Amino acid sequence: MKKFIEAVDIHKTFHIGKHKVSVLRGASMNVNQGEWVALLGASGSGKTTLLDIIGTISHPDSGKLFIDGENMKDYFGERLVAFRRQKIGFVFQSFHLLPELSILENTMLPGLFTKTPKKALLERAEMLLEKVGLKDRIMHRPNELSGGEQQRTAIARSLINDPLLLLADEPTGNLDSRTGQTILSLFRTIHEEEKKTIIMVTHDEVVAKAADRKVILKDGLTFKDGSLS
Template sequence: MIVAENLSKVFTMGENEVRALDGASFTINEGEMVAIMGPSGSGKTTLMSIIGCLDVPTDGRYVLDGEPVESLNESELAQVRGRKIGFVFQQFNLLARTSALENVMLPQLYAGATMKERTERAKKALERVGLGARMDHNPNELSGGQQQRVAIARALVNEPSIILADEPTGALDSKTGVEIMSLFQSLHRDNGQTVILVTHDSYVARHTDRIIRLSDGHIVSDEKNPSPIKAGAARDEEH
């Protein structure tokens, strides 16, 4: 469970201060699927960085699964990140000239695991996202939607309880974007993963159970979406 109390984040640049977050409070329960919306510069990515333990607030409290995150040092934060959080980005952030399988294998923790076990896990994650038949392809041999599926498989490989996605459909056409939302919905439904995604697109947001809106670092609305759009079952693996 994610508990944010009065989160603020101030960036100091020379003499200027930018208040990226300004007293944001909310709770996100395990297994929720939430969209974060708001204009450019409203603090969405800053908030995701704090939720994802990539950064810490300047003020306020962030408690993740009962653990006050502000008290953790860099290496403890990295551990929490690795164990609990999977990240997905707008531009996929895959390594070029590296196969889908290798991209998914890279972030694996399990220091004790054999190469075979790590390979199996990565294959399973790629199958989960419908890319079992594309494992040996490099990113430039995959469509945008397929590249985002590889990135989602990479986010899943350590079995995180929380998936954080910053504009995951932002670089995709709307049909492919809906397919990616369908995949997030099925992860949320089948694995009970908490999914938090940032989007500018209100149609994308309506695929989630709850929409939090930010403006100037404040939460201006936080509403349940009683009837999320069902994007349908995830597309089957291509053969």
């Protein structure tokens, strides 16, 4: 199976006032194409920092990152932005929907920064919203939706540019357990039908069980297929 993500010996330190906080201290992980991996760890373990680095939002202080065979040190500026738009979709714990836009417009938004014709973009957004069960709500605004519906909108938005990789940071964290299970089922459908590679950050062992495999992040280091205990 093709290796899609290769993060090697990733270090990241933040400077807070006069203090240095070492968040990642040599974290490494590999993810195969089409695999769903749960990145599991306690609060403050560096999960989001590692996800931001894999998503090319943040840069490591040292270490190597390869995505789809490309060395990310060779990408910067507009070339990096274009790579991110094409290859990576993001789903966050807070839905980050623009309140003044309909959910159809929110879903289309990332695609407006590409060369995709608007008609094709509209058709894809409608298709995705139907896939996530919101066909009849496309003209509603976010404040008219439940938390679960807003997260389903965010998932549709993450797929608008047909990325190969989905990065999800605690996507069930703001939802009740029943709604959270609905969102996990949706991720499973996307994973199986569209063959997306998924890395999902969570602190919840139950959520992590939905993935194909879990990687533990503890004290800035990664451990394969472990548990938090």
